[in-house]
Amino acid sequence: MLTKIDSTTNTNFKAANVNLLVTADNHGNVMTLPRFIKTIENNAKDIFVNSEKKTTANFFAIVGDWFINPSKKGFKTQTNLSNGEIQNLALLKTLDTIKDIVKKVSKNNGSLETLFIPGNHCLDAGDEFIIDVMKKNPMKSVLTNIDCANSPAIVKAMQESDKIVKSIVYSVSDDKDKNLLHKILFVGATIPSMDFYNPGLLNGMEFYDNCNKKDANLNEEDMQGTIKAIKQEVDAFKKENPKGAVILLSHMGGRLSEMVCKNVPQINCVLNGHDHKNCQTNVGKTSVNSLGKDNEMLKSLNFEFDDNGNLIKTSMNPYFTATTLSDGLESHPFQLFLNKFFEKDIQPVLKMKDSTAAQTGTFSKSMRENFLNSFLEKFGIEENKELLKNKNLKNLLKQALRKELANTNFMPQKPELSYGNEIRYSNSYLMNYLTSSIKDVLQSKYDPEIFTVALQSSIV
DSSP states (O other): OOOOOOTTSSOOSOOEEEEEEEEOOOTTOGGGHHHHHHHHHHTHHHHSTTTTSTTEEEEEEEESOSOOSTTOOOOSSSTTOOHHHHHHHHHHHHHHHHHHHHHHHTTTOOOOEEEEEOOTGGGTTOHHHHHHHHHHSSSEEEOTTBOGGGOHHHHHHHHHOTTEESEEEEEEEOSSOTTOEEEEEEEEEEOSOHHHHSTTTOSSOOBTTOOSOOGGGOOGGGGHHHHHHHHHHHHHHHHHOTTOEEEEEEESOHHHHHHHHHHOTTOOEEEEOSSOOOOEEEETTEEEEEOOSTTSEEEEEEEEEOTTSOEEEEEEEEEEGGGSOOTTGGGOHHHHHHHHHTTTTTSOSEEEESHHHHHHOOOOHHHHHHHHHHHHHHTTOTTOGGGGGSHHHHHHHHHHHHHHHHHSOOOOOOOEEEEOOOOSSOOOHHHHHHHHHHHHHHHHHTOTTOOOOOOOGGGO
């Protein structure tokens, strides 16, 4: 017997929908956030599909390393704030902005849940800073591979705040059956080898499998604590919700994430940071998506459940911020916020004049006029521009000018440089040694007139 379906109703066979926007390894690149946000705005309808419906859940997840060198200071505008504090204010602004985007695209019917896991760079200043961030921020911080038995600071933080969890389950309403809730579990894992990345800096926070090994040297035997911790959370969830979806937020790199998937095949999707790649692999039925770096890209995933609670479809779309049109970006609210926040810091330390001439060997307009004026002066007709209206005289002058240029060794002057006296960060022996050594090599091999050398601090 066939049952007629009333096509005038909103009933459909996609009983629930989950939209997930993810990023990783932003590395404190605050100044590129306007383009990052603009990319989300331009694609909001595709990222937050059906977000106006009560049967749709929207998520934004940061899979580690939003922060880098949190304890550093040295900004000129915000002299009292550290890197970490500034990066966190930018994070809060980002969360609020994305929430507003969801409200706009959903006509004020949609909400946004936010998730976070720390990466190794988030712990560059030790665990005190990041624990304070996780306690105060509105995000849920998921720390599945934390060893609570050896993490007194984390245990205390979990007691003080419900925002720090080992795992978290969300429920999505069915569009027809009010008693049916579709479940989705989030687990999170951070690269465990903190004795390699941040030796001696973690006093109240310990990860399973902590060691002093590079990622490339870690094997499956080194990851048993992490695998066991994730498997326990997934097994407990699947026992109660056999049809539920499982997502692993992993700041461990693709190779280690794949190790986990081989041992925990119930995971539906891994969102992977730390390896800075843009790639997608499969381990059995599990999809592993790496998320790039430095606000260069973001990925959106969509999960659909059917009327029986089965996860029937998963789709993924990457968005590259470099392809976002820059029209109007200079007046974007987020850009104006940064301009005001970094008013003194965005002023250039080094200015170059006529750099095009120096690079291409061509004359700028002002250089051509100066040369012409001096040439006319030489012939005593600089005050008689009317004479140049005579075509024959003009041709004669052109010939004379070519001859003059051929007889002179004229080359465009080197660009004029103007320097500021500011040093962004305080001196250190290591940085001074590196910059001095590089400068010596550049002077001896390329140009003895090289005056200064600058290095990005994240290189060290």
